[in-house]
Amino acid sequence: MGQVDPAFIQALEHRPKPHPVSAANIPTIDLSPLQLPPGAPSGLVSEIGDACRDWGFFQAINHGVPSKCRREIESASRKFFALPKEEKRKVGRDEENPFGYYDGEHTKNVRDWKEVFDFAVKDPVVVPASHVPDDVEVKELFNKWPENLPELREACEEHINEMETLAFKLLELICLSLGLQKDRLNGFFNDQTSRVRLNYYPPCPAPHLTLGVGRHKDTGVLTILAQDDVAGLEVKRKTDGEWILVKPSPDAYIINVGDIIQVWSNDKYESVEHRVVVNSDKERFSIPYFLYPSHYTWVEPLEELVNEQNPARFKRYNWGKFRATRNRGNFKKLDVENIQISHFRI
Numbered sequence: 001m002g003q004v005d006p007a008f009i010q011a012l013e014h015r016p017k018p019h020p021v022s023a024a025n026i027p028t029i030d031l032s033p034l035q036l037p038p039g040a041p042s043g044l045v046s047e048i049g050d051a052c053r054d055w056g057f058f059q060a061i062n063h064g065v066p067s068k069c070r071r072e073i074e075s076a077s078r079k080f081f082a083l084p085k086e087e088k089r090k091v092g093r094d095e096e097n098p099f100g101y102y103d104g105e106h107t108k109n110v111r112d113w114k115e116v117f118d119f120a121v122k123d124p125v126v127v128p129a130s131h132v133p134d135d136v137e138v139k140e141l142f143n144k145w146p147e148n149l150p151e152l153r154e155a156c157e158e159h160i161n162e163m164e165t166l167a168f169k170l171l172e173l174i175c176l177s178l179g180l181q182k183d184r185l186n187g188f189f190n191d192q193t194s195r196v197r198l199n200y201y202p203p204c205p206a207p208h209l210t211l212g213v214g215r216h217k218d219t220g221v222l223t224i225l226a227q228d229d230v231a232g233l234e235v236k237r238k239t240d241g242e243w244i245l246v247k248p249s250p251d252a253y254i255i256n257v258g259d260i261i262q263v264w265s266n267d268k269y270e271s272v273e274h275r276v277v278v279n280s281d282k283e284r285f286s287i288p289y290f291l292y293p294s295h296y297t298w299v300e301p302l303e304e305l306v307n308e309q310n311p312a313r314f315k316r317y318n319w320g321k322f323r324a325t326r327n328r329g330n331f332k333k334l335d336v337e338n339i340q341i342s343h344f345r346i
């Protein structure tokens with residue numbers, strides 16, 4: 001324990017189990033029916049609906065993303081994190097702009113054993129100037145790219161294009177599975193605030209005491225994650241609360257529904273807790289793409305999905321202000337719990 005700063009040490013009940021459950025796995029869904037002509041019969045929509053309802057997570061194969069694109073961003077990410085700290089800090093995150101490199105993130109007030117590099121899908125992206133509810137001012141945020149690694153920017157921009165296509169296909173499938181028109185949600189993304197994170201989890205001398213990312217739920221609409229061949233992601237199984245280690249599968253993407261889908265669907269699809277365990281000898285890389293709506297979106301249960309028998313379970317909240325409030329907590333340790341959708345529960 002002496003080797004690790006106490007800021008990283010998890011409370012006893014949150015430490016990783018020595019023998020995680022890995023016999024079970026999240027559902028695997030073959031997306032190749034998306035290549036069929038429209039209207040062709042397939043069980044895809046109900047498979048997606050079942051996975052979203054029962055797990056909140058699934059693994060997508062035959063997703064149509066070229067493996068070259070995946071290899072290029074993975075390789076550029078490795079090169080970036082291998083740079084000296086001073087180089088990485090040249091594109092460091094600051095209180096004004098949350099994009100770029102950062103190695104001090106806290107999840108639920110415990111420091112994560114990781115380094116990250118964040119960038120927005122739209123550059124610049126428009127967000128609220130502050131978390132203060134009455135402040136209507138907005139600001140533009142620009143991505144920061146390392147000058148000495150131009151291939152990082154190229155690979156990331158290619159990745160964004162591929163992920164965007166996949167994200168909107170998945171969103172259509174999720175809409176259909178909820179009985180909605182397939183484009184029902186598209187209007188929320190006109191000024192989308194989506195972002196991508198490169199995660200680097202260095203080997204850790206005390207993996208039994210720390211986490212790469214503490215338990216959390218993703219705040220956005222959905223997340224598309226590329227993980228490398230080192231296991232680390234654990235998903236909380238809905239049936240019994242057990243942490244399930246997701247087995248890496250080359251080329252697959254791991255999809256999970258975020259808090260916004262939970263609210264839109266009025267709890268039909270829950271945003272499920274997950275975390276990342278680290279290990280003492282292997283480094284691990286992962287790349288989540290977080291699909292986020294326009295900052296001015298008011299998130300609330302969709303009117304088609306509420307009625308007298310099933311009234312709205314959440315009050316509406318403003319997405320941009322929610323994120324701005326959350327970003328304060330990620331940047332420094334706060335004395336209060338981070339903002340959660342549960343605070344808007346009716």
Ligand SMILES: O=C(O)CCC(=O)C(=O)O
Pocket residue numbers: 197199213218225227232233274275276285286287288
């Ligand atoms: O690294 C992973 O496998 C997951 C990371 C994650 O959950 C996140 O960044 O929100």
Ligand SMILES: [Fe+2]
Pocket residue numbers: 216217218274
């Ligand atoms: Fe996450």
